Amino acid sequence: MRIGSREQVDAVLAHVDARLDDSLARLYDLIRIPSISTDPAYRDQCRAAADRLSGDLASIGFDASVRPTTGHPMVVAHEKSASGPHVLFYGHYDVQPVDPLVLWTSDPFEPRLELLPNGDTAIVARGASDDKGQLMTFVEACRAWKAMTGALPVQVSILFEGEEEAGSPSLAPFLDASASELQADAVFVCDTDMWDRETPAVTTMLRGLYSTEIEIGCADRDLHSGMFGNAARNALQVLSDVVSSLRTPDGGVSIDGFYDGVKELPEAVKAQWKRLPFDEKGFLTDIGLSIPAGEAGRSILEQVWARPSCEINGMSGGYTGEGFKTVIPARATAKISFRLVEGQVPEKIRDAFKAHVRARIPADCSVTFKDFGLAPATVMPIESPFLTKTLSALSAEWECEAALAGTGGSIPIIGEFKRRLGCDALLVGFARFDNRVHSPNEKYDLSSFHKGIRSWVRILAELAE
Ligand SMILES: [Zn+2]
Incomplete structure (x- = not known):
């Protein structure tokens, strides 16, 4: 069977569905390690989280190791037996502190499922979303590929850091020192939100x-x-x-x-942004305003993402x-x-x-x-095949057009990948806007986790084409 064929993808997806409980159990084990990076009292726990991830990746067949830095260690893993493009996946295993503890309805490091008013179920715990739940969607997709086919569709390297919530002080020197090892055709980061509950998004545009x-x-x-x-x-x-x-x-x-x-926005991007469900009026009325203050004649999305x-x-x-x-x-x-x-x-x-x-x-x-x-700002070129393939894989999984998003904020690590490895980055995340990231009772919807894994299964297959 051809790598990435329809039958193969369906078989891997079926495996993901059948083994979701096992995937969840592995996520729970990772969440139970309180890897709070900003508090020196949790130094050993950060190390333990890195060890756990490294062991987990080794068990799937990655060549995985824990690398020391002057702060918390990095996890680096490679599985490059496939031919075809080489992708580098980035995530972070450290989490934010949990105080004020009294506002949590249960132990922040004992994950539990909670039924949401919309009928979905959510995993509630510190790190459930940011970023343990998100990074595990990728790990579990790789596991399913290996389990069903014995291989990955493309060459994969993984970099997990343990200092993202502390400003990533070791990342730039580490990338410099490991540039030849980590050089890839594209970087994927899973640490962002979806456009809305139903619409996945790829963030390709970050302002400097x-x-x-x-x-x-x-x-x-x-x-x-x-x-x-x-x-x-x-x-x-x-x-x-x-x-x-x-x-x-x-x-x-x-x-x-x-x-x-x-430069002016490419027409294709402008048109895509016009189709996005976005309420210009509501954006301002939500914050008690009504008159746009930015450059006349430009939409709000253009103002906050591209100007x-x-x-x-x-x-x-x-x-x-x-x-x-x-x-x-x-x-x-x-x-x-x-x-x-x-x-x-x-x-x-x-x-x-x-x-x-x-x-x-x-x-x-x-x-x-x-x-x-x-x-500087970073932008993934709209004509990049990595972007088109990712968008099409996401659209297939979520059965709607995936959004091409910008973000008004700046994510310094993305600039570091560009500057030190020369790689463009795509941010693909399955978090929802109401995940209470960094706050008490952080959650990750079970559908984010499940369909997130399925999305990566499809993305990896598309990239092999
Ligand atoms: Zn994060």
């Missing part, structure tokens, strides 16, 4: 980020506005002038060269306490961040922003910058 704090300095001390008002420069006024100069009246950003390299932005995240200076003080502040600060899109070079945006600010500071005043994040 530049964030900085600026401090304006004027006089060498705070001044009395009765004695110095008019004559002495006010740091908050200078700051306000700078800040208000950043935006154009139609919602754009007015920094010179800010849109250099920014760069500039936002003021905080401003301070002068007297902000009770009552009143007629002060002319000597210093004022603002925290400002930019979401960046494909085509924008983060370093150029940083330099253009600084030049824009410096040009507006009076000669006897000063400005200093304290930079925080600087990361």
Whole structure:
């Protein structure tokens, strides 16, 4: 039988259905290990979770090992007996802390099933969704392929880290050190949501980020506005002038060269986004607003997924306490961040922003910058065969058109895969928006787990074509 043939896929899917209880039991065993990465008291448990996963992968026929880092270890596994493309799957075995414990209805590390009002059943536990439940969908799909056919349809490497909830400090150096070993044709990450309960999504578009704090300095001390008002420069006024100069009246950003390299969305993506069930009005009314504030003539999805932005995240200076003080502040600060899109070079945006600010500071005043994040956007090209095949496998499993999603946020690890391995990443997740990830009573719907496994079975087959 041809690898990935219809009959073969059906047989593997039937095996997944028949053995779901065993899959669930293995997920439970992983969940029972409280691998909280941010709390040093759980260091041994993080190691135990890595050991468990490594052993589990070895039992399916992966060449698996636990690799030390300066923090929690990595799990690396390969099963490359197939010909054809090589995919790298990423997930994380660490979980968030559980406090406040009183808000949990049961032991966070003793998974249990709960009947949901919609008739679905959910696995309730810390890590049920983020990311143990999600990563196990991939592991169990590989297990089913091996059990039924003795092989995987494509070459698979797996990387599980144990520090994702702690900012992934070891990931970049580890990728650098293991670049030749982990080099793949595409990276798959299972740590995201579906579009809605019925519609699966592949997230291919992540915005980058530049964030900085600026401090304006004027006089060498705070001044009395009765004695110095008019004559002495006010740091908050200078700051306000700078800040208000950043935006154009139609919602754009007015920094010179800010849109250099920014491309218009491909028509196919625009059309797909138009078909997505998305309520533009509801998006704003849900947060108590009604008038779109972004660039005129662009849809909300385009604004938050595919257009760069500039936002003021905080401003301070002068007297902000009770009552009143007629002060002319000597210093004022603002925290400002930019979401960046494909085509924008983060370093150029940083330099253009600084030049824009410096040009507006009076000669006897000063400005200093304290930079925080600087990361480029990442986009999987729409014509990538990995993307088309993944979308078609998901559409077959869920019996509807899979959504091609962007995300307004930035996921730094995706940029690291691109920068250090040169691999594009596809984010395919089966979590639902109500999974209470990071919160008490975290859950993962049984249908997410079951159909998630089935989805990976189909994706692996499609990729072999
Ligand atoms: Zn996660």
